[in-house]
Amino acid sequence: MTTEIIRTIDVQSIMTKSSLPVGGYSVNPYVGCPHACKYCYASFMKRFTGHTEAWGTFLDVKRWKPVGNPHKYDGQRIVIGSVTDGYNPYEAEFGNTRRLLEELKGTQAEIMICTKSDLVLRDLDLLKRFPKVTVSWSVNTLDEQFRSDMDRAVSIERRLTAMRRTYEAGIRTVCFVSPIFPGITDVKAIIERVKDFADLIWLENLNLRGQFKGVIMDYIREKHPSLVPLYEDIYNRKRTEYWQSLEKEISSYAAEQGYPYRVNDLPYGRSEKGKPVLVNYFYHEKIRLGK
Ligand code: SF4
Numbered sequence: 001m002t003t004e005i006i007r008t009i010d011v012q013s014i015m016t017k018s019s020l021p022v023g024g025y026s027v028n029p030y031v032g033c034p035h036a037c038k039y040c041y042a043s044f045m046k047r048f049t050g051h052t053e054a055w056g057t058f059l060d061v062k063r064w065k066p067v068g069n070p071h072k073y074d075g076q077r078i079v080i081g082s083v084t085d086g087y088n089p090y091e092a093e094f095g096n097t098r099r100l101l102e103e104l105k106g107t108q109a110e111i112m113i114c115t116k117s118d119l120v121l122r123d124l125d126l127l128k129r130f131p132k133v134t135v136s137w138s139v140n141t142l143d144e145q146f147r148s149d150m151d152r153a154v155s156i157e158r159r160l161t162a163m164r165r166t167y168e169a170g171i172r173t174v175c176f177v178s179p180i181f182p183g184i185t186d187v188k189a190i191i192e193r194v195k196d197f198a199d200l201i202w203l204e205n206l207n208l209r210g211q212f213k214g215v216i217m218d219y220i221r222e223k224h225p226s227l228v229p230l231y232e233d234i235y236n237r238k239r240t241e242y243w244q245s246l247e248k249e250i251s252s253y254a255a256e257q258g259y260p261y262r263v264n265d266l267p268y269g270r271s272e273k274g275k276p277v278l279v280n281y282f283y284h285e286k287i288r289l290g291k
Pocket of ligand 1: 039041153
């Protein structure tokens with residue numbers, strides 16, 4: 001499967017008020033995402049954009065009028081890449097994300113970037129001009145085979161190198177260990193790999209809902225048959241013991257290693273080198289439902 005359908009679309013505004021817990025604005029310079037992760041939560045947005053093609057096979061390249069009054073965003077948090085990766089491989093050609101950063105340059109906006117690419121390194125010069133910047137990468141495995149089974153983004157090694165270089169450039173970095181695949185994601189091994197160049201490590205469990213539940217369950221049956229009973233317990237019988245036990249293990253590990261540990265919180269700030277904040281975001285679904 002490749003991204004074959006590429007169109008340019010005109011949009012009124014590129015800035016959208018966010019409904020995410022982090023607030024601020026959510027900005028997606030593209031519609032669709034060539035990284036085509038099998039577990040992509042964002043694939044639901046196909047419904048709102050009239051796309052019927054398979055997720056990962058289409059990309060709309062947005063064109064917008066230059067952001068008017070960019071200082072309106074002073075002090076506001078702007079999240080780039082919440083439902084599509086602003087650094088998908090076509091960004092090298094179209095430069096939409098860079099254009100947006102150029103338009104916001106000189107403001108006091110807070111920039112948060114979520115990506116699975118190392119193309120963001122191209123824009124470090126520009127990012128350094130903002131007062132508050134965070135770049136986050138999703139890394140839910142150190143196993144390149146599992147990674148390539150799940151997505152078409154760059155290798156884990158390239159993501160880790162990009163994270164390290166961004167950190168060394170003085171920019172705050174976050175590692176999203178997300179989604180955690182039960183029995184597959186080795187959380188502690190990932191923490192050990194990134195601890196010296198991540199300010200915060202976010203731990204989020206795999207939720208299976210919508211169309212991709214069948215895809216993931218079929219994958220587990222084919223590639224990890226010994227995990228089928230565990231996945232059935234978690235995703236069909238809705239049992240939470242696995243997450244409870246992982247939560248205990250990680251909180252004791254954090255205490256042993258001296259990592260600050262938070263639950264369902266998104267603290268801002270730089271961490272002492274080698275001591276990233278660990279954030280457990282396992283039960284957010286229940287928390288949201290309980291609101
Ligand atoms: S990189 Fe993010 S938006 Fe793109 S397919 Fe993967 S999960 Fe979805």
